[in-house]
Amino acid sequence: MAGNRMGRRGVLRSGAGVVAVGALGAPMVHAQGTGGTIRIAFWDHWVPGGNDALKQLCAKWGEQNRVNVQLDFINTTGNQLQLTAAAQAQSRNGHDAISLTPWDVGAYADQLEPVDDVIQRLVAKYGPINPIAEYLAKHGGKWRGVPATSGTQAKPACVRYDLFQEHAGIDIRAMWPAEAKQGPGADTWTWDTFLKAAEACHKANVPFGLPMGQFSDAVDWIGALFLSYGAQITDEKGNPTIKGNDKLKQVIDYAVRLSKFLPNDVWAWDDASNNRALISGRSALVFNPPSAWAVAKRDAPQVAEKCWTVPMPAGPAGRFCAYLPFTTGVWAFGKNKTATKALLEFLSQRESAEFTTDTSGGYDIPPFASMADFKVWTTQGPPVGTIYNYPLKPHHQAKYSIAYSPAPADLASQMYVQALNTKVIARVAQGGESVDQALGWLEREIKNMRLG
Amino acid sequence: MALDATTVTAAGPAAAPAQPRLSLQRIARRRSTIAFLMALPLIAVIAGLVAWPAGYAIYLSTLNRRMTEFIGLGNFQILLDSETFQMVIWQSCIFAISAVVLKALLGFWLAHMLHHIPTKGQRIWRGLLLLPWVVPPALSTLGWWWMFDPSYSSLNWLLNAIGAPSVPWLGEPWWARASVIIVNVWAGTPFFMIMYLAALKSVPDQLYEAAAIDGATGWQGLRFVTLPMMRNIISITVLFSLIVTFANYDIVRVLTNGGPRDLTHVFASYAFQVGVLSGNIPRGAAVSLFMFPLLAVVAFFILRGVNQRNREMA
Numbered sequence: 083m084a085g086n087r088m089g090r091r092g093v094l095r096s097g098a099g100v101v102a103v104g105a106l107g108a109p110m111v112h113a114q115g116t117g118g119t120i121r122i123a124f125w126d127h128w129v130p131g132g133n134d135a136l137k138q139l140c141a142k143w144g145e146q147n148r149v150n151v152q153l154d155f156i157n158t159t160g161n162q163l164q165l166t167a168a169a170q171a172q173s174r175n176g177h178d179a180i181s182l183t184p185w186d187v188g189a190y191a192d193q194l195e196p197v198d199d200v201i202q203r204l205v206a207k208y209g210p211i212n213p214i215a216e217y218l219a220k221h222g223g224k225w226r227g228v229p230a231t232s233g234t235q236a237k238p239a240c241v242r243y244d245l246f247q248e249h250a251g252i253d254i255r256a257m258w259p260a261e262a263k264q265g266p267g268a269d270t271w272t273w274d275t276f277l278k279a280a281e282a283c284h285k286a287n288v289p290f291g292l293p294m295g296q297f298s299d300a301v302d303w304i305g306a307l308f309l310s311y312g313a314q315i316t317d318e319k320g321n322p323t324i325k326g327n328d329k330l331k332q333v334i335d336y337a338v339r340l341s342k343f344l345p346n347d348v349w350a351w352d353d354a355s356n357n358r359a360l361i362s363g364r365s366a367l368v369f370n371p372p373s374a375w376a377v378a379k380r381d382a383p384q385v386a387e388k389c390w391t392v393p394m395p396a397g398p399a400g401r402f403c404a405y406l407p408f409t410t411g412v413w414a415f416g417k418n419k420t421a422t423k424a425l426l427e428f429l430s431q432r433e434s435a436e437f438t439t440d441t442s443g444g445y446d447i448p449p450f451a452s453m454a455d456f457k458v459w460t461t462q463g464p465p466v467g468t469i470y471n472y473p474l475k476p477h478h479q480a481k482y483s484i485a486y487s488p489a490p491a492d493l494a495s496q497m498y499v500q501a502l503n504t505k506v507i508a509r510v511a512q513g514g515e516s517v518d519q520a521l522g523w524l525e526r527e528i529k530n531m532r533l534g
Numbered sequence: 535m536a537l538d539a540t541t542v543t544a545a546g547p548a549a550a551p552a553q554p555r556l557s558l559q560r561i562a563r564r565r566s567t568i569a570f571l572m573a574l575p576l577i578a579v580i581a582g583l584v585a586w587p588a589g590y591a592i593y594l595s596t597l598n599r600r601m602t603e604f605i606g607l608g609n610f611q612i613l614l615d616s617e618t619f620q621m622v623i624w625q626s627c628i629f630a631i632s633a634v635v636l637k638a639l640l641g642f643w644l645a646h647m648l649h650h651i652p653t654k655g656q657r658i659w660r661g662l663l664l665l666p667w668v669v670p671p672a673l674s675t676l677g678w679w680w681m682f683d684p685s686y687s688s689l690n691w692l693l694n695a696i697g698a699p700s701v702p703w704l705g706e707p708w709w710a711r712a713s714v715i716i717v718n719v720w721a722g723t724p725f726f727m728i729m730y731l732a733a734l735k736s737v738p739d740q741l742y743e744a745a746a747i748d749g750a751t752g753w754q755g756l757r758f759v760t761l762p763m764m765r766n767i768i769s770i771t772v773l774f775s776l777i778v779t780f781a782n783y784d785i786v787r788v789l790t791n792g793g794p795r796d797l798t799h800v801f802a803s804y805a806f807q808v809g810v811l812s813g814n815i816p817r818g819a820a821v822s823l824f825m826f827p828l829l830a831v832v833a834f835f836i837l838r839g840v841n842q843r844n845r846e847m848a
Contacts, residue, residue, distance in 0.1 A: 347684035
């Protein structure tokens, strides 16, 4: 055994090895530069290899501009990214820029460097940024972050077309083909049709996998449902618009009826439950980015090859699609703001955005409508064209949405995190309250949130 | 020490200029000074990692949402007006009290069982029973979550296998509350068990022998010998566990995230949701501080009782 004992030098050598491996493990782009070093914290992509695009693009930009770019990828599991942003904002120290979840831009607006100059140049080149990204990133008339491509997702319907055809009698692929046009019956793709299909699939024991709990997938699709009925719970100033709001009553009544055709445990579902429902073959429809399909492609190819992504159904006030963007904010206390802004501008160029989207297998959506034509969405399969309708296209006649818009960001973020929209439905459907009682609770909660 | 004093006195006027240095020496040699110096690292740790964060949290809780204005106890008043927070208070109390009572009872029972196993076989059982307490709670809770999973619960699979219906472990409010308590009890019982086992081992056998000679039954031995001898350790473990259980975060976070309908939120999970995730740090600080005065009062009375008993025994 003595021969196996490690000596003092051995320990030092091993220690040096560990340090070296750790140092090499951190993605860093060295350039023989005079432009200094910038450190950026990006969201850690859950699509395997999804970070590679940012690593390569930053390496390229760093070499061209002689700047050392150091990247950290921080995931949102356990809210690590949000905690990092909160800690850096409190200590006024940390990265030069950081990926911010939708509402965090508003929360830290006064500590973020305005990036209007970058946005102006990008808009001049690629046209307007979509209104939801603007609503989330623009505060006090100034852009406080650059809407990002990496991580930005939409949550349209991922449909098992075979089950839909068999049980609901709807040929969803014909309705929404992988072409820039609507197919026959697309105008009937409404929430009423959806309810009938939900009932049929529930009877066939392949219910829709729609979460109704307190995680973002639930809040997002319910948010889009509310908007498609024209049901807003506050105005732009945050004043509750609940009393006498018939649209709100109508949408809650609809959601309660729909919930009867969902699995009885959806009130406890998290963001992975719907993916599992689809991948296991137990569900005919989920609202999700193509990650659910991508995992099915790997783990259950027989399911993946029967999936087809289509826009969300339309309501009386139009068609809306749940959208969850990331924004990259440049900290005002950052040490190298000019170079950081230049890098973010480079990452927003069409070529960079397309490379990012390609690397993520079509998951990432750039904030410019003019970039909804990347080839990856046409070529991905099986079946080929399955995610053609993933990003909104003009023929969808739809808008992106985020729950609780147009409320001010500080109020909306509280309502979003505390999932007021799913809870108000649950109070009726699960808790046995009347719609009026539930709406009364909702109004009191919002008023309370606005205090202080 | 006395020798130093004598030396200084004997030196007389000639030694007068050296007086300050000698005084310093004397101070440095005092027992209280040495004790203070030796405790200084601990004091620094407590000041840096407990007192300062607690003070800062109190300061934060007095600010408005933007942290630009002092609003005194405004955050507490707002919270008390919120139906959700009223529910959180109620739930935290149900969770903490029922979990601590169950942990204490089970721990006491397990300690007795272990105490009566021969020493040779005791070790392996002690080690196995300690496992739930040793495994990091976030990890073990994840294991429980897999067992309670809404759609693919292994417990439900077992129930179905014997013809029983599935239980909505995390989907129905009371089942969800029960699930959270079950996991906490599972993880925390070994702590009570090991503390009570140590206490049981310290009860002198002569007391039981004397009680037996007086004709005491097993129950009377437990009631009049074991329990009085364990009162201090029971008080301290209950107090400690009550504080830790009131502050529990990971179990609720992993199992239910506070749902359904906020009906399983406890102070810590709600504070995180309000403070960090919703960006309202002052109100989150107020949530986390809410139980502090009540727990401080409970701690005061329990510790006073322990001290009184110690004095009586001395």
